[in-house]
Every structure is written in structure tokens, then in C-alpha cells.
Amino acid sequence: MASVIPYTSVNYPETDGKPMGETDVHIKETMRLRQLLERHFAGQRVYVSGNLLVFYEQGNPRKFFVPDVFVVKGIEPGDRRFYKLWVERRPPSAILEVTSRKTKKQDTVVKPALYRELRVPEYFLFDPTQDYLDPPLQGYRLAGADYQPIVPASDGAMESEQLGLRLAPEGKHPELYRLDTGERLLTAEEALRVEAEARRAAEAELARLRELLGRGGAP
Known part of the structure; x- marks a missing residue:
């Protein structure tokens, strides 16, 4: 008689137990960017989220990352408890990280390697206190097997092909402008x-x- 392998459900946690941001400045900036993008993509098949556990290996609840803000084009919006890549079948189209002292190494070394492996097309970092990144706004676009830096304009601004937006560092905020109309979000x-x-x-x-x-x- 053939042996029967019992089915074991996998419990995927909804939090990593870490705080949303290092300081009030980082928390507010993360929330602001998410709100701007949610308003911009309202009514479209675009999912905008942030500080949500993204699981990338089926059956392994330890394989996850938590982007500050991310956008996925081509899927329905709506609340999710977490994001499973094998269910949604799409990696984030663009990820934005608000960098701090504690997250600098993760944001500049660890996460880019993972995002490259998962084929995330664009990745942006912003340092609202301008203490840890020089320049404070940096962007990368996947070209072949690796990320290439997005060359900024003279004012430090750079364009996101995935978002259809221009990101411009203005003080403590990266302001977002529509590429088609030039309007600020x-x-x-x-x-x-x-x-x-x-x-x-x-x-x-x-x-x-x-x-x-x-x-x-x-x-």
C-alpha cells in the first residue's frame, strides 16, 4: 500500500515584528509616498502597498522582504494580508525605500541583490534626512541581468519608466510629477x-x- 504524505499547511506571518520606520520623519515620508501613489493610480489595475510582507518562495515563510513602498502594475488593487509572488505571479514593478541609519546596508546591498534576482524592474532609494545617501535620491533600472544606475538630471531628479513619473528631491521629500502633463502629485x-x-x-x-x-x- 502506498504511503500517504499528510498535507501540512504553512503559516505565513503578517508581520516581521519590526517597527514601520526608524524615526517619525521616515514613517511620515513612507506614508506620504504611498498615499501619493495610491491617489495617482486610483481606478487602474495597479496595486500599491508598503510595509507588507512579500513572500517569494512557496512553502518557506522565512523567505520574505518588506518594501517601504511598492507598486505592481497589471493586478487588481485591494487589501491583502501579505503578498505571495507565486499567487500574484508578478513581482513589484517598482520599489521605493526610505533609507535610514539602520536600513542603509539592507537598502544598498542586501535588497538590491534580492530584487535583481526577483526581476524587479526599478528600485529607488531616498534619504529624507540627507545623512546616509549622497545624493539623497538614487534609482536603479534592471538592464539584462543587473541593475544600472538611473542618471539624474542636473537638479537630481530622475524618471521612472514603470511609474510614468519624475521623482525630484525637494528638501525632505521626493516630489512626484507626471511625465505626460508635468503636474505634481x-x-x-x-x-x-x-x-x-x-x-x-x-x-x-x-x-x-x-x-x-x-x-x-x-x-
Whole structure:
């Protein structure tokens, strides 16, 4: 009689037990970048996440990495407990890491080697305190079997082919600009502020025109 191999389910953890970021600056920047990308890709078949365990070897819950922010094109968005490469069948299209003192070696040595093996097309690093990376914004694009540095413009900005965005280091933030329109991506708070300012300007102009008409004058 043939022996029966019992099925053993694998428990994939939902956290690595490490803090989200080293400092408030790093945590806020990670959340900001994720929000910008979520708003930009809303309504598209693009998944945006961050600080989520990404498992890359089926059956081995120890084989994972945790990107600060990552984008996967061509799959449905939606909440996930973790990301399994063999289930989704797509590696991240682009990964953004917010580098700190504790993560510099991981971000500049360990992770690039793994991302290259997993065929992640683009990889960006940003140092919001400008203490650990020079220049503070760095990018790499997969070319053949290895990563090649993305040559920045004179202002330190660089283009992401995968995201369709221009990343520009401006102070403590990498601002994101659309390649097709040149528009800067806004957070929800910034968008509300811009809308409020536009509404006030429109109301002021309407009041001015009404006053002129009341006087019988021309605009």
C-alpha cells in the first residue's frame, strides 16, 4: 500500500515584528509616498502597498522582504494580508525605500541583490534626512541581468519608466510629477487646500463682477 504524505499547511506571518520606520520623519515620508501613489493610480489595475510582507518562495515563510513602498502594475488593487509572488505571479514593478541609519546596508546591498534576482524592474532609494545617501535620491533600472544606475538630471531628479513619473528631491521629500502633463502629485490634504483656494478665488471674482455690474460698469 502506498504511503500517504499528510498535507501540512504553512503559516505565513503578517508581520516581521519590526517597527514601520526608524524615526517619525521616515514613517511620515513612507506614508506620504504611498498615499501619493495610491491617489495617482486610483481606478487602474495597479496595486500599491508598503510595509507588507512579500513572500517569494512557496512553502518557506522565512523567505520574505518588506518594501517601504511598492507598486505592481497589471493586478487588481485591494487589501491583502501579505503578498505571495507565486499567487500574484508578478513581482513589484517598482520599489521605493526610505533609507535610514539602520536600513542603509539592507537598502544598498542586501535588497538590491534580492530584487535583481526577483526581476524587479526599478528600485529607488531616498534619504529624507540627507545623512546616509549622497545624493539623497538614487534609482536603479534592471538592464539584462543587473541593475544600472538611473542618471539624474542636473537638479537630481530622475524618471521612472514603470511609474510614468519624475521623482525630484525637494528638501525632505521626493516630489512626484507626471511625465505626460508635468503636474505634481498632491496628497489628499494638499488637494483639498488647492480646491479651497480655487473656490475662494472664484467667489472673489464673482463678487467683483457683481459689484461692477451693480455700478453699471464693464468687467
